[in-house]
Amino acid sequence: MQKRKTAKQGKMDKKTSEFYKKLLLEKREDILGDISQISEETLKKSQKDASGDISGYTFHMADVATDNYDREFSLGLASKERGVLMEINYALQKLQEGRFGLCESCKKPISKVRLKAVPYTTLCLKCQQAKEKR
Template sequence: MPAKKPIGAELTQYKKLLLKKKEEVLAAMKHIESENLRSQRDASGDLSAYSIHMADTATDSYDREFSLGLASNAQKILYGIEEALKRIQEKKFGLCVSCEKPITKKRLKAIPYAALCIACQSRQETERRAGSPGGA
């Protein structure tokens, strides 16, 4: 059975799901930000007068880089959620932004902010890999 664009109560459920996910992402971003601020304070606090081992410095640097990666990923998800909410308002939610065919319910349940159908997403990832250094 071909995929259909969500309507009515189903669309309302997706909107609720997106808003809940948005709250979760914002909370995660706030937590990441507070952890980064705390680690920066710790790094510049009273202990900074003592000799710090290079491994400790490397660990701190890795932790900050990891947190920045998490924050960047959260920002991308938040953007995707905002765009999905716009598509709901514009009555375009559930349609692939590339080919305009319906996105499967299974995909929308897994990733409610998905903008592309599986075929277009796969094509985009293949093109990205082919264009990246060391890609196919």
């Protein structure tokens, strides 16, 4: 006789699965909006447009450096957001395959509190802490 999988072994019910799917899709939309806004503000404006300066005078070197730093910082944020977007897409794939909510290291269920806070996490809190210590 074959044993049935329980919820503790990773198979979640349809209602719970739909809850996490909705949460992940909402987070994905937020991040896509953030990336779009960062790109629009950073990449599509000239230095004069970004500074609000409409005069014909050249920029001071310090102003140019500050503008460049701000652009690099914004592009770094967009890059980090893209990384989170990839993690969300991976979590959605795992949800579809029935592997969502299991720690990829110890294979134990990830706590619901952790999944609500970071639904795209791949590690339980204990494994995440061990990873950060290394």
